[in-house]
Amino acid sequence: MRLVVTGARGQVGFELARSLMPLGEVVALDRAGCDLADPESVATLRALAPDVIVNAAAYTTVDRAESEPARAYRINAEAVGEIAVIARECGALLVHYSTDYVFDGSGEAPRTEEAEVGPLGVYGRSKLAGERAIAESGCDHLILRTAWVFASRGGNFVRSMLRHGCERERLTVVDDQFGAPTWARNLADATAHAVRQSQAERAEGGFRSGLYHLTSGGETTWCGFARTIFTEARMRLPELALRVTEVAAITSEEWHTEAVRPRNSRLDCTAFERRFGIRLPHWHDALARCLDEMRD
Numbered sequence: 001m002r003l004v005v006t007g008a009r010g011q012v013g014f015e016l017a018r019s020l021m022p023l024g025e026v027v028a029l030d031r032a033g034c035d036l037a038d039p040e041s042v043a044t045l046r047a048l049a050p051d052v053i054v055n056a057a058a059y060t061t062v063d064r065a066e067s068e069p070a071r072a073y074r075i076n077a078e079a080v081g082e083i084a085v086i087a088r089e090c091g092a093l094l095v096h097y098s099t100d101y102v103f104d105g106s107g108e109a110p111r112t113e114e115a116e117v118g119p120l121g122v123y124g125r126s127k128l129a130g131e132r133a134i135a136e137s138g139c140d141h142l143i144l145r146t147a148w149v150f151a152s153r154g155g156n157f158v159r160s161m162l163r164h165g166c167e168r169e170r171l172t173v174v175d176d177q178f179g180a181p182t183w184a185r186n187l188a189d190a191t192a193h194a195v196r197q198s199q200a201e202r203a204e205g206g207f208r209s210g211l212y213h214l215t216s217g218g219e220t221t222w223c224g225f226a227r228t229i230f231t232e233a234r235m236r237l238p239e240l241a242l243r244v245t246e247v248a249a250i251t252s253e254e255w256h257t258e259a260v261r262p263r264n265s266r267l268d269c270t271a272f273e274r275r276f277g278i279r280l281p282h283w284h285d286a287l288a289r290c291l292d293e294m295r296d
Helices: 011-019 038-046 068-089 122-137 157-167 182-206 222-236 270-276 283-296
Strands: 002-006 025-030 052-057 091-100 140-146 170-174 211-212 246-250
Touching: 002 011, 002 038, 011 025, 025 091, 038 068, 052 068, 052 140, 068 091, 068 122, 068 140, 091 122, 091 182, 122 140, 122 246, 140 182, 140 222, 157 222, 157 283, 170 222, 182 270, 211 270, 222 246, 222 283
Parallel strands: 002 025, 002 052, 052 091, 091 140, 140 211, 170 246
Antiparallel strands: none
16 A cells, blocks of 8 residues: 655654554655645646545645735645545545634534534635535545644744743743644554554445544643643753743733634544544643653
8 A cells, every 4th residue: 555645744744654654655745745836746646646645734824824825725725626636536545634723713612523614814714625625526535623733843832832931931822722732643643543444444345535623632722731831841851941930821812913813722523533433642641742752
């Protein structure tokens, strides 16, 4: 089985190259190998004759998307539709990652897959358009909506907090947005399990395409996440010269950004757990393991 991964240098893509290895030959493509901004580059996927395509590439700069809507839609929607067509033509399974930003963030209850969508900005609208392009293509697919992804490498909230915590004594972090921080490694491992099961179902003629939510267990705010990062880092990364002594809570209105963030990023993952028999660990446990990896 040949599994092609796009976005291989990203947080999730990097982990996928490891998680998918037991399933077959993994072809891991970074932007030089497959640039979603370039239709001709995307078209080269067809020549690889994939059995599975896992698209971990995306335009994720949420604020910049407000001033670069054409680029965001090209990468998150148009290119995704092209990949879906290639998957259909090759008879491949397509796994694609989407986001909590397809919702408006209202209320307090975790959103199910059937909940009404209502993106607040360009990024969310472009990701929703990508979901719809896949569904309309007719390819076998799994769309996995996730949120608040972090890892021991790349640009993410954990690494940013540790950097700022070494530079400043006081930090201000938003405390009215709720979600479940999700470790890229857990996400990649769950994806590999879902791919294995889906390929078996396809071989037996019992596969059904679907949209699923997949995040860590538990919930917190960005401020709560930041405070926990520093508490854990002091125990697990004692060599870090952390200066931070205060993490002050602020509101979304006090943190000025180009794009509006959803205040409720809670996702109900029951459907994924029911179908694939996997539940991701609590976000606190995942953070501890990620920090241990940084230490090692």
